[in-house]
Amino acid sequence: MIENSYYSQEVHGPYELHDIGNLELEEGGTIRGCKLAVATFGSLNAAKDNAILIPTWYSGTSKIMEQVYIGKGRALDPDKYFIIAINQIGSGLSTSPHNTPAPGGMGNFPRVRIGDDVRAQHKLVTETFGLDSLALVVGGSMGAQQTYEWAVRYPDMVKRAAPIAGTAKNTVHDFLFTETLVDAITADPGFAGGFYKSSEDVREGLLRHAKMWAVMGWSTEFFQQQRYKALGFSSLDDFIINFMNAYFAVMDPNDLLCMAWKWQRGDVSRHTGGDLRAALGRIRALTFVMPMSSDMFFPVADCQAEWRLIPNAEFRPIETIDGHLALFGADPNALAQIDRHLTELLAREA
Template structure:
């Protein structure tokens, strides 16, 4: 059996993306109590930060869970503000009349367990010691993140997810939701993600982690309150990551071999190219808003994810899925190759899942799901809105 591949994103007319920004009631926090991660350890008191948009229906069945990418957080939609200079990271997709229509759906986005956007993570206080966890924080997995999210949804009165959707590590979460909780999810859209990251992605993650851990200011993870943080290591990790989010074609178009046009951040060494300057600025930007230890934990969770773990093989895991599932690949993605995403859809369908595949045609690389709004809408809009007339 072959998957329903559909047309490429550029082959379908895009629905109109409404511009502007969505209003949010702001960040909320929920204590879910003690939590035992999949790979061991215990967290005595876990808090998760989340945001919502729209209103739940009385049956609790119109909820959409949006799962964020590596350095994202719960602020998926909203206007630019002092804390979020660019606004919500998926604001173009969320709001009245948009692809994820808040007049119809109750939107929820939860900052992942282990993150640094308000949820319990390495920078949080360990109740047993009164000090930040640092590297004493237990290793967390994608399944842990999903299990914690479910507790938030239950507290919000959600009985069933109409849709779960996300890209990259968020796509891994969307897939795991469909596998772990088949009776809770009606539809799932993993974007730019598969059931297991390949060796090239694993290698790039390790480069980033080593950059952080080799920084003398990392201090074995106990840098909190010392006045010194591994800023250089985190910046280099971000630079390495940004390379995997681009594509060769996109970089030629955007940067070529042009000399740098921005002021230098680091000492000059034989001049600078524009792409070097871009990476340096991206590194500095992340340092100002993200915790280095969370970067270690979340990249490790992304690396460790294997949908087949505990089931024997991937097909056995996909056989559990009852949600209609749309896998979305990006033509120029070399972190999660589109061929691998397509093959994931094939294996899922061969296992009996109602799985489909669509591809975004873009030179933006892995980052296309965070910037190419019309192409993204063309890929997922028909799937999300297929029952609008029923």
């Protein structure tokens, strides 16, 4: 267990910690006293039918969801909806390797799957908020993986689903690329098998990890058109050092690895003996599948192939050259498209 001031109320708040008790994991481990960091916006109505759940993506927290996607007059409007943003296990705010006491923390933290997150979230929203339905589950990237897991695991509870820039079953290519992100961190001698004294000990690994994210997270067109200049950076070096490196260098390596492991293995067909068609056929939610047009992690074709297996689903690709990281909200046109699709989805009878 180590201190890291990045994972704090000052940086990511306000949020509340909810202890859901012991969480037995699919891989056989147990998280004792599992805590979920939760940010809520708006109020639950008397019918309890206006709740929206937002799970977080790799490296992201409820704060970026609040800053980029939630607001008055937006699709995710707290004046209309009770919005619950839950930080995934390993995010650094919820129970994570760096904030778990010895002996179960740091390099000994157990393997967590997407399904474990969703079971934990289900326990929270049913027992703490008394919900038996969700008007919408929406998330990007790993949040999309959790959205699919919600829709397949709890089909009667999820009325609408909006997976953005993510798939229901991870691909071999994406698994391999994520493995290179893992290797970038673990190959740093300062990683010390996951028992470093400070994230600063793994600085070189975190910087390699950040540069690899720059390669795949954006798009060829993003760099060809020097989009980073429109974002306020004077050169490619300026962008890498003062955005990509600055973003990842403060994070905890073990926390990133915890999330990467479950990202690699996201797969709703675990519910149906490996039959993806059968798994996605369980979904009863009105579903809008929304890939980013230039995404290299979760390409349009991969998302489209899954969309064809989902009953009552529509395919709504988001046009952008910002790649996967259009999720960060730097492309206002992409945000406008997402808002428009979510507004339409929420207006549909479910």
